[in-house]
Amino acid sequence: MYSHMMVGSNDIERSKKFYDATFKAIGGREAIVDDKGRLMYLYNDGAFLVTKPIDGEPATAGNGCTIGFAMTPEQADAWHAAGVEAGGTAIEDPPGERPGSGMYLAYLRDPDGNKLCALHRLG
Numbered sequence: 001m002y003s004h005m006m007v008g009s010n011d012i013e014r015s016k017k018f019y020d021a022t023f024k025a026i027g028g029r030e031a032i033v034d035d036k037g038r039l040m041y042l043y044n045d046g047a048f049l050v051t052k053p054i055d056g057e058p059a060t061a062g063n064g065c066t067i068g069f070a071m072t073p074e075q076a077d078a079w080h081a082a083g084v085e086a087g088g089t090a091i092e093d094p095p096g097e098r099p100g101s102g103m104y105l106a107y108l109r110d111p112d113g114n115k116l117c118a119l120h121r122l123g
Contacts, residue, residue: 004047005067007114008059012037014087014111015050021086022108022116025078026071044070061113068117073097073104076118080106087111097122 009015016039020030023041031039031050039050048067053059071079073095080095088108095106095118104120 002046004049006049006051007061007067007110007112008053009050009110009112010052010059011111012039012050012052015039018083018086018088018111019048019050021082022079022088025082026069026075059112061109061115066107066115066117068119071118071120073120076104076106076120079118080108083108083110083116088116091115 016031016033019039019041023029023031023043026043028041028043031041033039037052041048069079077095080090084090088110090107091109092107093105095104097104102122104122106118108116110116
């Protein structure tokens with residue numbers, strides 16, 4: 001059912017620095033930039049895109065919205081560190097196994113405030 005995810009940004013160059021770092025940390029590539037200036041990240045048969053809103057209004061983060069990326073615990077740690085280094089904000093608990101959940105999680109907010117999660121199902 002999933003085909004792609006797109007988030008808005010008020011500063012595409014700042015977003016490119018952040019997302020290039022986080023995708024490269026898990027073995028992905030830097031963004032493909034299309035003719036409209038949108039960033040496209042293709043990884044594990046999914047597509048993640050970043051754009052300035054087409055309606056001309058400011059980009060805002062979705063309240064209650066979280067975008068999750070599947071990866072190993074080692075990738076989650078590298079992703080989290082790269083994101084913080086590239087201008088993201090660490091949120092919630094530090095990366096790690098959540099007792100009783102059966103999951104390894106890491107959370108960031110990108111420079112525009114979008115909430116991101118690295119997730120690995122244990123076992």
